[in-house]
Amino acid sequence: MINNELIRLHFRSVCAEGDMAAYDALYRLMYSRLVHFSAAIVGSFHLAEEIVSDVFIMIWQKRQELTNVENPVVYIYISTKNRSLNTLQQQKRHRHASLDMLDTDALTISPDAEHTIISAEIVQKIEAAIRSLPDRCQLIFRLVKQDGLRYKDVAELLEISPKTVDAQLAIAVKKVAAAIRLNMPQELAQAFLFS
Amino acid sequence: MTHDRIWYLLGRKMANELLPEEEKELERLLQQYPDVSYAKEVLLQSWKDKQKDFAAADVEAALQRNKQRLLEVQVEEVPTPRTNKIFRMALRLGSVAAAAILLFIGGRMWLSRQADSKPGQPALQQLVTKTGSRTYIKLPDGTSVWLNAGSKLDYPEQFHGSNREVVLREKPISKWRKMPSILSL
Incomplete structure (x- = not known):
């Protein structure tokens, strides 16, 4: 993704x-x-905005130590993940904050109605x-579709194998496609069949 | 279902991870299952956030708030984090000691009320910081002090002998080169 390349360049300029x-x-x-x-x-946009602000301040303060970070995109995501889990642990006194329980409302994305054919x-x-x-499957779908993360980046961030990312994404794609097909108007389906 | 291969490839297509030979395979499968083309179109178009679909102005405002915070923490960076931690610990111990010292000084003041204006007492300087601004000061003996907003520090123009006494009100953020011997809080 072009965006990720830009992120890498900007990150290097910040650090160096x-x-x-x-x-x-x-x-x-x-x-x-x-x-x-x-x-x-963390289940709160308000908290999340603070956490992201903290992550950026940390990056600025530690920038000289970060010149060797290999994958800035993953580094920034992992920093955000860790800080979010820590915050959750402090807030709710959860012994084991994890990525298994997610507030999936925050993850929901949908085709942009303005540019859509549906x-x-x-x-x-x-x-x-x-x-x-x-939850995990929704997160993976979003990270790939909306955030433009590479499979290996998602795998590293979530500590799973790239193969799992592949499989989870296929499940999500299948569900989305099924929803579209079930609701496809008859004539449109025909048009596609004969195009 | 034979479709499973399609979903796998479509996922990779969406993620820009499709290899050239997989691209061809997907094309072939889409010809075989034309109705999936529709899903492909939808999956490849841009999607938007359901909640908190930030406008550029929102992001800009967040950035400005972040920059403001960055300025504030950069001032606090002056004592290194380690010193800061040690200092905070010292401050905690110090506050206990300060209570004792305060009692002592209070007692002394009461005792020396009659001999109020002793000759030879060094002239005192007072530094007062405004609310919202931190001030740095170097004392005559080379001790550096960061004064927090809304603090007051009384110190002599010259320290004489081993008696290095300063009076501080409100909480300090400071790095003593060498603790003054009597510290009143």
Whole structure:
């Protein structure tokens, strides 16, 4: 993804040169995705926004030590994950905060109605289909589809194998496709059949 | 179901992970199952967040808040985190000691009320910080002090002999080169 390449470049500029403009650009590129990711873990957008802000401040303060970070995208996501889990542990005194219980509302995405060829009704069906998936599966679908993470990045972040990412994504895609097909108007289905 | 291969490939397509030969395979399968093309279109288009679909202005505002915080923590960076931790511990111990010292000084003041203006007492300087601004000061003996907002520090123009006495009100964020011998809080 072009975005991920940009993130890498900006991250390097921040670490190597203390480039404030690159810091701003990095923030703008990653803010929304990280907030949604964190909110899914801590169950609050308000908290998540603070956590993401903390992560960026940490990056700026530690920038000189981060010049050797191999994969900045994964590094930033993992930092966000860890800080979110820590916060959850402190907040709710959970002994074992984990990624197994997620607030999936924060993860939900749907086709952009403005640019879509499908009706609002089908968009709702797609949403429902995604919501019926296990938490982890929803998270993986979002990380790939919305955040543009590579399979190996998702695997590293969630500490699973790339093969699992593949399999989980196939399950999600199948569900979404089924929701679309079940609701496809007859003539449209015909048009596709004969195109 | 024979479709399973399609979902696997479609997932990879969506993730931009499709290898050239897989691309061809997907094309073939889509011809075989044309209705899936529709799902493919939908999966490849841009999607948006259901909740908190941040506008550019929201992100900008968040960035400005972050930059403001960054400025604030950079001031706090001055004592290194380790010193800070040690200092905080010292402060905790210090506050216990301070209570004792306060009693002692209070007693002394009461005793020396008559001999109030002793000749030869060094002239005192007072540093007061405004609320919302931190101030750095170097004392005559080279001790550096960071004064927190809304604090007051009384110190002599010159320290004489071994008696290095300062009076501090409100909480300090400081790094003593060498603790003054009497510290009143």
